[in-house]
Amino acid sequence: MATNLIGTLIQAGGIYALTWVVWRLSRRYTMKSPLDNIPGPRPTSMIFGNLKDMDDSVTMWKLQEDLMTKWNGVVKLKGFLNENMLYVFDPVAAYNVLLRDHYVYESPHFARSWSKILFGDGVFAVTGSQHKAQRKMMNPLFSIAQLRSITPTFQNVAKKLCAAITTQVQSRRTDSGEIDVLDWLSRAALELIGQGGLGYSFDQLVEDKPNELGDAIKNIAPSLSGGLLSYGDVISTLDVFGDSSSFKLRLLDSIPFKQVKQLVSCIRTIHDGCQNIYEEKKAALMAGEDATVHQVGEGKDIMSVLLKANLEAVEQDRLSENEVIGQMCSLVFAASDTTSSALARTLHILAQHQDIQDKLREEILKASNNSGAENLSYDEIVDLPYLDAICRETLRLYPPVGLIFKETNEDTILPFSKPIVGIDGSLISEIPVPKGTKVFVGITASNRTPELWGEDALEWKPERWLSTLPRQVLDAKIPGVYANLLTFSGGGRACIGFKFSQLEMKVILSTLIESFRFKPSKNHSEIYWNATRIVTPSIGPGNSPTMPMEVTLIKDD
Numbered sequence: 001m002a003t004n005l006i007g008t009l010i011q012a013g014g015i016y017a018l019t020w021v022v023w024r025l026s027r028r029y030t031m032k033s034p035l036d037n038i039p040g041p042r043p044t045s046m047i048f049g050n051l052k053d054m055d056d057s058v059t060m061w062k063l064q065e066d067l068m069t070k071w072n073g074v075v076k077l078k079g080f081l082n083e084n085m086l087y088v089f090d091p092v093a094a095y096n097v098l099l100r101d102h103y104v105y106e107s108p109h110f111a112r113s114w115s116k117i118l119f120g121d122g123v124f125a126v127t128g129s130q131h132k133a134q135r136k137m138m139n140p141l142f143s144i145a146q147l148r149s150i151t152p153t154f155q156n157v158a159k160k161l162c163a164a165i166t167t168q169v170q171s172r173r174t175d176s177g178e179i180d181v182l183d184w185l186s187r188a189a190l191e192l193i194g195q196g197g198l199g200y201s202f203d204q205l206v207e208d209k210p211n212e213l214g215d216a217i218k219n220i221a222p223s224l225s226g227g228l229l230s231y232g233d234v235i236s237t238l239d240v241f242g243d244s245s246s247f248k249l250r251l252l253d254s255i256p257f258k259q260v261k262q263l264v265s266c267i268r269t270i271h272d273g274c275q276n277i278y279e280e281k282k283a284a285l286m287a288g289e290d291a292t293v294h295q296v297g298e299g300k301d302i303m304s305v306l307l308k309a310n311l312e313a314v315e316q317d318r319l320s321e322n323e324v325i326g327q328m329c330s331l332v333f334a335a336s337d338t339t340s341s342a343l344a345r346t347l348h349i350l351a352q353h354q355d356i357q358d359k360l361r362e363e364i365l366k367a368s369n370n371s372g373a374e375n376l377s378y379d380e381i382v383d384l385p386y387l388d389a390i391c392r393e394t395l396r397l398y399p400p401v402g403l404i405f406k407e408t409n410e411d412t413i414l415p416f417s418k419p420i421v422g423i424d425g426s427l428i429s430e431i432p433v434p435k436g437t438k439v440f441v442g443i444t445a446s447n448r449t450p451e452l453w454g455e456d457a458l459e460w461k462p463e464r465w466l467s468t469l470p471r472q473v474l475d476a477k478i479p480g481v482y483a484n485l486l487t488f489s490g491g492g493r494a495c496i497g498f499k500f501s502q503l504e505m506k507v508i509l510s511t512l513i514e515s516f517r518f519k520p521s522k523n524h525s526e527i528y529w530n531a532t533r534i535v536t537p538s539i540g541p542g543n544s545p546t547m548p549m550e551v552t553l554i555k556d557d
């Protein structure tokens with residue numbers, strides 16, 4: 001019965017999809033668009049335009065370089081079936097997309113449908129007033145007071161990480177060994193958001209692997225990547241079957257591909273896992289203070305605070321159970337791979353600059369010595385100037401997420417800071433952008449613009465943060481929430497966790513650099529950074545994520 005129904009639906013869906021394709025095609029090739037006059041690179045595929053290049057790491061780096069150097073901050077790209085899209089990094093254009101008109105430039109339809117299937121009604125899936133309401137409930141969870149209170153939790157995870165790495169290094173007979181630093185960093189990142197965000201331990205950082213829920217979360221990104229952009233539009237046509245995620249999940253499950261089956265099984269594990277954590281938290285909260293403080297994170301984690309605030313909120317501000325569980329899944333997903341990517345990149349660069357690594361170590365040792373306490377306080381950690389400069393400079397030059405992807409939900413006008421030359425030779429200083437246009441904001445490109453950051457924009461120089469930034473940077477009104485950079489985006493959909501993430505990075509880095517010396521791997525001194533989604537290191541194109549390094553204990557240095 002059920003399979004019959006699904007079969008009929010798939011047929012109906014097929015006919016619908018075909019009609020849709022023919023209609024879109026005829027419209028795209030015949031209708032004039034205001035974007036036709038915007039210059040841009042030649043598409044590499046008739047069907048997928050420039051999208052295939054963006055889905056492939058090797059071509060993506062080339063395309064990105066091309067977009068940054070050959071064009072002027074506003075570029076046209078071709079999408080699925082000759083669709084016109086925009087790629088912008090001009091500061092005024094970025095300001096309009098991310099800040100001024102951020103409810104016009106929404107997260108794209110297909111990304112929201114996917115998020116809803118993956119994580120339910122969390123921030124990634126909702127728009128408009130529902131999104132605004134969720135952010136309002138969640139913003140206080142990322143306050144400085146909240147960060148102060150979870151600092152010891154982070155330090156505890158950092159100490160476990162050190163112990164684990166020490167054990168692995170010492171098992172190499174000599175006190176220096178090559179280890180996969182990425183593996184440890186991603187386990188630590190998951191544990192940090194687990195303990196600090198959910199009040200839940202995924203991974204004690206001692207045994208071989210994280211638990212089933214941790215594994216499922218780690219597997220989501222790899223099973224999604226490849227073709228996500230290219231097939232995005234096709235995926236969002238699933239929406240004709242209605243809004244029910246459980247139905248879409250059943251539909252996906254009926255597709256006889258191993259990769260899809262794996263994905264569905266991961267999604268189920270994540271839903272059940274988050275639901276269970278939610279039930280436990282709620283029960284503890286109902287049972288009162290005593291029960292809460294005995295949990296992981298002692299009730300100081302983000303979710304415990306959210307549940308409490310939610311119970312106390314007035315009716316119309318309150319999040320539904322579905323929304324709260326949606327937030328849990330969304331946060332873990334948003335926090336883990338981004339953080340481990342940023343940490344891996346920082347250690348990789350420090351390994352290549354031993355002098356800077358030494359100077360940083362000196363700063364940390366001096367602070368520990370001056371503090372006298374066993375652990376540095378929140379203020380002592382965030383105030384370390386050299387560590388701060390190193391984090392900023394790494395996140396400037398090497399943002400873990402290189403692109404922000406938006407889609408207009410109504411017609412609008414996009415102005416730029418300086419006119420560009422159209423294909424017909426005319427000067428254009430603003431363009432009408434039709435409803436439904438996909439717009440990419442180039443994070444990497446904005447962070448590296450030589451006109452803003454200077455001739456040395458492509459060099460990694462932490463010192464640039466120790467004096468005043470160039471006038472042009474300060475005057476450009478770059479819409480980023482962090483350090484005049486777009487690394488954590490900006491506006492109403494900026495990264496909610498950027499301060500949380502800074503604290504994570506600083507706690508982990510200060511603890512690791514105090515205890516170990518990091519050097520490039522002897523066997524794999526070249527590290528390849530895969531840019532298909534969140535930038536990830538490996539030993540070469542086509543290899544799975546890993547970052548071997550030579551690690552030495554400092555006390556025996």
Ligand code: HEM
Pocket residue numbers: 123124135193197330331334335336338339342399400401403404405486487488489492493494495496497498500501
């Ligand atoms: C170095 C680490 C991180 C980087 C580079 C990063 C970057 C970003 C970026 C670029 C966005 C905007 C995405 C878009 O609009 O397409 C974003 C959104 C978001 N990030 Fe982060 N992030 C990091 C860490 C974290 C952490 C640790 C958390 C949670 C504790 C977090 C939670 C979120 C959430 C919930 C959103 C969605 C906000 C919304 O749609 O309203 N992120 N992040």
Ligand SMILES: *[C@@H]1O[C@H](CO)[C@@H](O)[C@H](O)[C@H]1NC(C)=O
Pocket residue numbers: 152155156157159374375
């Ligand atoms: C320092 O941190 C460790 C691990 O996080 C903790 O066990 C210890 O109690 C802390 N020490 C002080 C004095 O707070």
Ligand SMILES: *[C@@H]1O[C@H](CO)[C@@H](O)[C@H](O)[C@H]1NC(C)=O
Pocket residue numbers: 178523
């Ligand atoms: C490095 O390569 C050499 C020779 O190929 C090998 O013997 C050695 O085990 C490798 N070291 C590590 C840590 O992988």
Ligand SMILES: *[C@@H]1O[C@H](CO)[C@@H](O)[C@H](O)[C@H]1NC(C)=O
Pocket residue numbers: 365366369370
């Ligand atoms: C730590 O402090 C003591 C006295 O306050 C000083 O003698 C020592 O040199 C300091 N060590 C470092 C590494 O700064």
Ligand SMILES: *[C@@H]1O[C@H](CO)[C@@H](O)[C@H](O)[C@H]1NC(C)=O
Pocket residue numbers: 057058222225226530531532540541542543
């Ligand atoms: C980049 O990562 C994706 C997803 O893990 C993988 O499918 C692809 O082969 C990788 N590309 C390169 C060049 O390593």
